[in-house]
Amino acid sequence: MILEALEREGVEYIFGYPGGANLPIYQHLHEHPKLKHILVRHEQGAAHMADGYARACGRPGVVFATSGPGALNLVTGLCTAYMDSVPIIAITGQVNSTQVGRDAFQESDVIGATSSVTKHSYLVTKIDQLPRVIHEAFHIATTGRPGPVLIDICKDVQMADAERVTAERLHIPGYKLNGHIDLNHAKQAAEALAGAERPVILAGHGIILSHAEAQLQELAETAATPVGTTLLGIGGFPVKHPLSLHMTGFMGTGWCLKAVQNADVLMMVGMRVDDRVTAKLSEFAPNVKTFIHVDIDGSEMGKNVRPHIELVADAKQALAAMLPHIGTLQADRGRWLSQIDAWREEHPLRYKHSNGQLQPQDVLIDMYRRADSEAIVVADVGQNQIWAALWWNYDRPGLFINSGGAGTMGFALPAAIGAKFGRPELPVWCVAGEGGFVMTAQELSVAVEHQLDVKIVLLNNLSLGMVRQFQDDFYGGVRSQVDLTHMPDFVKLSEAYGMPALRVEKLEDIGLALDAAERTKGPFLIDFRIDPEANVYPIVPLGKGLGEFWEAPENA
Amino acid sequence: MPEATARLRPAPSPGSTGHFPASGEELATSRVRVLSVLVEDGQNTLTKIAGAVRRRGFHIRGLSIGPTREPGRSRITLEVDHGHAEADQVRKQLERLVDVVEVEDLTGDEVHNRELVVAKVKTLELARLIQRGAKVISTDTDGTTVEFSGDRDEIFDFVEELARHGIVDVVRSGPLVMRRTV
Ligand SMILES: Cc1ncc(C[n+]2csc(CCOP(=O)(O)OP(=O)(O)O)c2C)c(N)n1
Numbered sequence: 001m002i003l004e005a006l007e008r009e010g011v012e013y014i015f016g017y018p019g020g021a022n023l024p025i026y027q028h029l030h031e032h033p034k035l036k037h038i039l040v041r042h043e044q045g046a047a048h049m050a051d052g053y054a055r056a057c058g059r060p061g062v063v064f065a066t067s068g069p070g071a072l073n074l075v076t077g078l079c080t081a082y083m084d085s086v087p088i089i090a091i092t093g094q095v096n097s098t099q100v101g102r103d104a105f106q107e108s109d110v111i112g113a114t115s116s117v118t119k120h121s122y123l124v125t126k127i128d129q130l131p132r133v134i135h136e137a138f139h140i141a142t143t144g145r146p147g148p149v150l151i152d153i154c155k156d157v158q159m160a161d162a163e164r165v166t167a168e169r170l171h172i173p174g175y176k177l178n179g180h181i182d183l184n185h186a187k188q189a190a191e192a193l194a195g196a197e198r199p200v201i202l203a204g205h206g207i208i209l210s211h212a213e214a215q216l217q218e219l220a221e222t223a224a225t226p227v228g229t230t231l232l233g234i235g236g237f238p239v240k241h242p243l244s245l246h247m248t249g250f251m252g253t254g255w256c257l258k259a260v261q262n263a264d265v266l267m268m269v270g271m272r273v274d275d276r277v278t279a280k281l282s283e284f285a286p287n288v289k290t291f292i293h294v295d296i297d298g299s300e301m302g303k304n305v306r307p308h309i310e311l312v313a314d315a316k317q318a319l320a321a322m323l324p325h326i327g328t329l330q331a332d333r334g335r336w337l338s339q340i341d342a343w344r345e346e347h348p349l350r351y352k353h354s355n356g357q358l359q360p361q362d363v364l365i366d367m368y369r370r371a372d373s374e375a376i377v378v379a380d381v382g383q384n385q386i387w388a389a390l391w392w393n394y395d396r397p398g399l400f401i402n403s404g405g406a407g408t409m410g411f412a413l414p415a416a417i418g419a420k421f422g423r424p425e426l427p428v429w430c431v432a433g434e435g436g437f438v439m440t441a442q443e444l445s446v447a448v449e450h451q452l453d454v455k456i457v458l459l460n461n462l463s464l465g466m467v468r469q470f471q472d473d474f475y476g477g478v479r480s481q482v483d484l485t486h487m488p489d490f491v492k493l494s495e496a497y498g499m500p501a502l503r504v505e506k507l508e509d510i511g512l513a514l515d516a517a518e519r520t521k522g523p524f525l526i527d528f529r530i531d532p533e534a535n536v537y538p539i540v541p542l543g544k545g546l547g548e549f550w551e552a553p554e555n556a
Numbered sequence: 557m558p559e560a561t562a563r564l565r566p567a568p569s570p571g572s573t574g575h576f577p578a579s580g581e582e583l584a585t586s587r588v589r590v591l592s593v594l595v596e597d598g599q600n601t602l603t604k605i606a607g608a609v610r611r612r613g614f615h616i617r618g619l620s621i622g623p624t625r626e627p628g629r630s631r632i633t634l635e636v637d638h639g640h641a642e643a644d645q646v647r648k649q650l651e652r653l654v655d656v657v658e659v660e661d662l663t664g665d666e667v668h669n670r671e672l673v674v675a676k677v678k679t680l681e682l683a684r685l686i687q688r689g690a691k692v693i694s695t696d697t698d699g700t701t702v703e704f705s706g707d708r709d710e711i712f713d714f715v716e717e718l719a720r721h722g723i724v725d726v727v728r729s730g731p732l733v734m735r736r737t738v
Pocket residue numbers: 380381382383384385407408409410432433434435436437459461463464465466467
C-alpha cells in the first residue's frame with residue numbers, strides 16, 4: 001500500500017536501506033518495477049542522495065530507513081535539506097504500534113529526534129491513516145517553502161491488509177500557503193527600487209525554488225539594478241550578466257560587498273538573511289534607507305533584518321507583480337553602475353599562483369572551460385565549496401548544488417550521485433575536500449554499482465583547509481587538529497571500489513587528467529594535490545562588518 | 557514561605573495592568589507574549605509547539621490546554637518570552653507548524669485573563685480568603701482546601717495572602733485568556 005501510494009505520487013527513485021522495522025515494505029518492492037530502489041551504504045548517504053536528486057531535478061527525493069539507528073542516521077541529511085528548503089520524503093520503519101514506548105529493539109523516538117529538522121512529520125499507527133498521510137506529505141514537502149517531511153510507520157501498519165484506497169482530497173487546515181500578494185506592497189517595492197540612487201538586489205535560493213530567474217533578470221534590467229546572489233542563490237542570476245555582482249556574504253566578491261555596503265535601497269528576495277550573508281549585523285548595509293524583503297515564509301520578515309517593505313509571497317509572483325510598477329527610473333543609474341564597475345576592477349577575484357604549486361582555481365578554471373554551462377557541480381563544504389562557487393560562471397539554476405545552511409561535510413558525493421539520477425543527461429562533477437569526502441566515501445560503491453558518470457575532483461590540501469585558514473587568520477595562527485596527512489591513498493581507494501582514478505600534482509597535468517575523466521564512462525576520481533596553504537578570498541574576518549573584507553594578496 | 561511565593565510569582569506581561577511587573581528591571585526585560593493557539597489535537601502537537609518555542613530561544617512562562625467545541629481541536633493558551641527575537645516571531649514561528657490552525661496574539665488586547673488556584677492552607681481562619689472570593693472545597697484535619705479564580709493581579713495578591721495562612725500545597729491552572737469582544 002505504501003509502495004502503491006508512492007507510485008501514485010510519481011516517484012521514480014527511492015534511496016534506502018532495509019532493516020527489521022521496514023522489511024514488510026521491502027518484501028513487496030519487487031512487485032513495483034516502476035520504483036527503482038538504490039541501495040545506499042549508509043542512511044546519511046540516502047538522505048543526501050535524495051537531496052541532490054531533488055535539487056537537480058526539482059522532484060522530491062524519497063528515502064527509506066529502518067527504525068532506531070537507521071532513522072537516526074538520517075538526521076544530518078534531513079537537517080541539511082531542512083536548512084536549504086529541499087523537498088524530501090523520508091519513510092522510516094517504527095516498531096509495532098503495540099511495542100511503542102516499551103524500549104523495544106531498535107525503537108527510538110524518531111519524531112522527537114527529527115521535529116526540529118523537518119517541515120512536518122507523521123507517526124502512523126493505523127492503516128487507514130496511511131493514504132492520506134502519504135498524499136499530504138508530498139503536498140507539504142513540495143509546496144510553499146519546500147522541506148523534508150518524515151513519515152514514521154509502525155511495522156504492524158506496514159503489514160496490515162487494507163482495501164485499495166485512493167488518497168482523498170487534501171484538507172490540511174493548519175497548512176498555510178502564502179499565495180496572496182499584497183499588490184500595494186509590490187507597488188511600493190517597485191517604486192522604492194525605481195526611486196533609488198544606489199539600488200542592489202540580493203537573491204537567494206527562493207529564486208531557484210520558485211523558478212523566478214526570468215522575472216529576476218527582467219526586473220534587474222528594467223530597474224537597471226545590479227544583482228548579487230547568496231551561496232544558495234547561485235544560478236538564479238547569470239554570473240556573466242553585466243548587472244551581476246556574483247556572490248554576496250562574508251566570502252562574497254569585493255565588488256558585491258562594496259555595492260551592498262553603499263546601497264541606499266536593498267531588495268532581498270527568497271533568502272533568510274543569515275549571519276553568513278550579513279556578517280556583523282549592526283554593520284550590514286549601513287547606508288540603506290529602504291530594505292525590501294520578499295520571502296514566501298512570513299517568519300523570515302524581521303527575523304534578522306527588519307524590512308521597510310515586506311512581501312510575503314512566492315518570489316516569481318512577487319517579482320512579476322512589481323514589474324509593471326517600475327516605470328521610469330528617477331535617478332540616472334550610470335554613475336552607480338560605473339562605480340560598481342570600478343569596484344569590480346579594483347577588487348577582482350584573484351589568486352596567488354607564483355609558488356609553483358597547484359592552485360585549486362587552476363583546476364576549476366580548466367573544468368569550467370570544458371563544461372561551460374553544461375554540467376552540474378556538486379560541492380562539499382569548506383574551502384572547496386567557496387572556490388567552486390566563485391570560480392565558475394553559473395548561468396542558470398540547478399547547476400551548482402551544495403549544503404549552504406547546514407554546511408554538512410560529506411554532502412557532495414552522495415548528493416552528486418543523487419543529482420546524476422535526477423539529471424542523467426548532464427555531466428556531474430563532485431568537488432570536495434579530502435576531509436569531507438571520507439565522511440561519506442562509502443557511497444562510491446553506489447556510483448560504481450550503477451556505473452554513474454560522476455566525476456570526483458578532490459581538492460586535496462592534506463588538511464581541514466577551511467578550519468586551518470580560520471585558525472591561521474582568526475585564532476592566532478594556532479593550528480589545532482587540522483592535519484590530514486594520514487589519509488588513504490585515494491587512487492588505490494578508488495581502485496579498491498572498482499573505479500579508475502588519477503593523482504595530479506602539477507599544473508601541466510590538470511588537462512590530461514580531466515581528459516581522462518571525461519573519456520571514461522562511469523565514475524572517475526582525480527586526487528588533485530593542491531597548495532596546502534591556498535586560502536579562500538575575499539573573506540570578512542569573524543565579527544567584522546562586510547565592508548572589512550580581506551583580499552587575496554597580489555601576485556608577487 | 558518565601559520560596560513558595562517566589563515560585564508562584566506571575567510571569568511579567570506587558571499586556572497586563574496593575575502592579576506587575578514589580579521592579580523596573582523586570583519591566584525592561586518583560587518580553588512576554590500572550591497567545592491563543594488553536595491546534596489539531598495530534599499525538600505530536602504539543603511536542604512540536606514546545607520544540608518550535610525552544611528551538612527559537614523562546615521560553616514558555618505559562619501554558620494551559622483544553623478541548624474546543626470542534627472535535628479534534630484543542631486550544632492552547634501560551635505565555636511566551638520571545639527573548640532577543642522580534643515580538644512577532646513567536647506568532648510567526650507557531651504559524652509555520654502544520655498542526656497549528658490559528659494563532660491569535662492577545663498581548664495588550666482587552667482580554668479576560670483568568671487563572672484557577674487550588675490551595676490547601678493550615679489555618680482555619682478563612683475569613684480573609686473568603687472575603688477575596690475563595691470557595692472552600694473541603695476541610696481536613698491537616699488543613700482547608702480552597703479554590704480561587706481571578707485575573708493575574710488577583711491571583712498574585714491571593715497567593716501572597718495564602719502564604720500568610722501557611723500553605724500546605726498549592727496548584728495553579730495556568731492562564732486562560734479570552735478576548736473581551738469577539
Ligand atoms: C559534519 C561537519 N563537521 C565539521 C564541520 C566544520 N568544518 C567546516 S569546513 C571544515 C574543513 C573541511 O575540510 P576539507 O573537507 O578537507 O575541505 P577544505 O576546506 O580543505 O576544502 C570543517 C571541519 C562541518 N562543516 N561539517
